Amino acid sequence: MVLGRTLAVALVGLTGHVVEVEAHLAPSLPAFTLVGLPDASLAEARDRVRAAVTSSGLPWPNRRITVNLSPATLAKSGSSFDLAIAVATLVGAEVLDAAAAVGVVHIGELGLDGRVRPVRGVLPAVAAAVAAGHPRVVVPHANAAEAALVPGARVAGVGSLAEVAARYGAEVDVPELADATLEAVPAAPPRGVLDLADVVGQSDARECLEVAAAGGHHLLMVGPPGTGKTMLAARLPGLLPDLDEADAVEVTAVHSVAGTFDPGGGLLRRPPFEDPHHTATPASVVGGGSGTPRPGAASRAHRGVLFLDEAPEFSTAVLQTLRQPLEHGELVLHRAQGAARYPARFQLVLAANPCPCGKAVGKGLECTCRSEQRRRYFGKLSGPLLDRVDLQVELQPARAGGAEGEPTAVVAGRVSAARGAARERLAGTPWRTGAEAPGGWLRERLGADASLLGDLDRALDRGTLSMRGVDRVLRVAWTLADLDGRAAPGRSDVGRALLLRTRGHGA
Template sequence: MGVATTMAVSLVGLEGHMVQVQAHLSATVPGFTVVGLPDTALNESRDRVRAAVTSTGLTWPVRKITVNLSPAGLRKRGSGYDLAIAVAVLAGAGEIPAGGLDGVVHLGELGLDGRIQPVRGVLPAVAAAVDAGYERIVVAVCDADEARLVPGARVIGAASLGEVVALHGGDAALVRSVEPVRRPRTAGYTFAPGDMADVVGQADARRALEVAAAGGHHLFFVGPPGSGKTMLASRLPGILPDLTEREAVEVTAVHSVAGTFDPADGLIRRPPFEDPHHTATPAAVVGGGSGVPRPGAATRAHRGILFLDEVAEFRPSVLDTLRQPLEQGELTIHRTAGVARYPARFQMVLAANPCPCGMSIGKGLECTCTPTVRRKYLGRLSGPLLDRVDLQVEVLPVANVDRQQGSGEPTASVAERVVSARQAARERLRGTGWTTNAEVPGSWLRETLRPREDIGDLLDHALSTGMLSLRGADRVLRVAWTIADLAGRDAPTVDDVGDALGLRRGGRHG
């Protein structure tokens, strides 16, 4: 009878759980059983592991083999346990020394030829292992660069099961020259925002874009077709500052799990940009799928931009699912296989025509829609959702005089002001855990920063007349702080609050 143990990692959302892989071999009726709540892909590892072991040149042990994945109450999914199972079985059979394997983490899928295949989520899995005190990590060669992004990890990249056997003191003759499995370069996250200089005119919309970038505020553009709403939104990532080291690790971990990260490019250091089509399902936007849900566009946009173009065409059920991440900065998705939590602290940018024909902006003389149709069109956006949008701006068609003025201010100049404003906010919020004005709770704004009496009177008037809800008043105050930061002032003035109120009410139409 032989017993051997090594370690693997189970990912639920972005949270990694250490899994002890125990192999027990006994001289009874031959068989191979995996226990510990494995899913279908993990149950199929029995055939992959057996084929990989024989392809490597080793004899499969003719014994009763039981593999236990502990803790048994945690559901395990995916093929990333193959390598750990194979090592535990071979150690139990005496092919490699069993001593010390319980301090090594093995992550990888096995091909039938014995080569080690890449798996998703290597970065958060390795980070969880290091946090739990496991520093030696064995992964596929093509996953090694990603695993080495985690500080403190001693990563070993292996091309085949034979190399892993030799690494642990087994027969070195089993090591053969094989072509390592390579990850396709097309999986990497790429987005190239255009330059703000391409935007002609649109001074109000450009101003709103700069305020949104400086404070991390949500933004809604309403305007006729061809007025530049999509062009403006696609320029927003370019004026955002680079991600901090902690933010870069968070974003990279998300894209590692989603399979949209190329480790050859290193950590993702620019804010991501996601723009799902208006036909997207709730699962595509917020995450879903059978078993443990995969991240959707809202999570892939973490620390970046979620742009919903033609937002009035989205199904209301899709839009309403965004209310949780807009308030909490994370998504909690319940499935039968468990509860997955994904970070989703993004800036939401919405764009829509004012009506189906798109021409009811201004006097609306060219609009062919009835008043009822106009009301119903943007009425698809629920009040609670719009109440969470700080800046709501009408984007009017560019006039002749605007076209004659030439190009606008370039991205680099706007980005400098945004960086300065963000730094001012960071200094003010130091020690609170918040980094942007959009994250600050209204209670903290009112109690700690205590706005001037004349500012309070202005907000009270907006509340009493029904112009703002209490949530809306807090958001106006946050935007006013951002405007003050952009201007280099220590605190907002009444004019700043008035500007913030105008930016919030500017897109109200119909």
């Protein structure tokens, strides 16, 4: 036999493509050629595979070896193809049993000593393999727990190439090597459920937070330093319900590709919370990188919360790149070799001071900022961005003896009931929350009472609202009705939603 075959998986974004790895061995001058649009890290597999094979005590065929990664038109990147290339080459050299390796997906990077090292993105890769009808998967030991999360997968964890060869009938001694571990991207430390009762006063902001949680709405909080903006934002994930099975798999897949997933805890069931620093670059927030782009904070916050503290301090480029995910719930990152899609349906929470010095409260007598400084400060939050924010609230400095609010558990109960009502109303549609439903669909369910939209029509005529703003006010009105247990919003809900959007200005 001069041809060996096995399978691997190429990831483009979160989409996995099963790749057939073919190794052709010809009786000619020894050489190793890798074809099929490999990137630089994949092209280096030639040297890693050769060293790993010889270090494992297996014979290296002195022939002209051509390895093809099919389909050849699909760009491929990363070191996860190493194990499949080695297996296909050894099958072609008749060192391994061909029948045993056919139809098996191999994922893993090879060390020069023959060790099989873990790689990122195993969860979506294995899910793609199982969906394509290839449930038998060989992965590094360190990735086995993650791969086993995919229903229907028959996972074999291995520590070395020699162990794989022994599985496929080669007579080779399996060395005892310590399992390699994957260097994960530093993730935020796990957060417990922070209690909303810790926030003293700020009843208006607490109400906006509850409405945001119930409908999946975006929120802007404006107030001087120390009024509780960060505390409120950090407590929003505790109000959100657990992720369902489909969302948990999707969120976990994003974190697997990003390298921030610990498989020891199983699927991620709680909504994630991302709070990048205001010095973050566009690539770190929305994703990027050379070759195949990696997910950024916006995608890691999928089905959770993305919090931008001191939002006007972020670069304009970062703020403007958020407009696409806010509108479509996904990020499409284009590169020369293709485009990668990552889900990014998050709740955006913005926090800002009233001015650069933060003292423009009430009449602002202590404020030292000039008028042009104030305009420049808030000008960073452009009109198109703010037009996509459903709720805006102004926080005032807390006063001594302020009343304690309800704890997280009580508010989360109301949020869960409201989300249940919205889910029942949206059953049979592609939308999950009130913030996702289109305005036209919501208008059809308002009934024949045209007076409900009178306030919105007047705000539209005055220029206080755009057409997008009208739709978003309607979504908030439906959320308010869900929180109050009503089947549909009334005029008071529409007026209240308008006030919550405009902070009372122009209403």
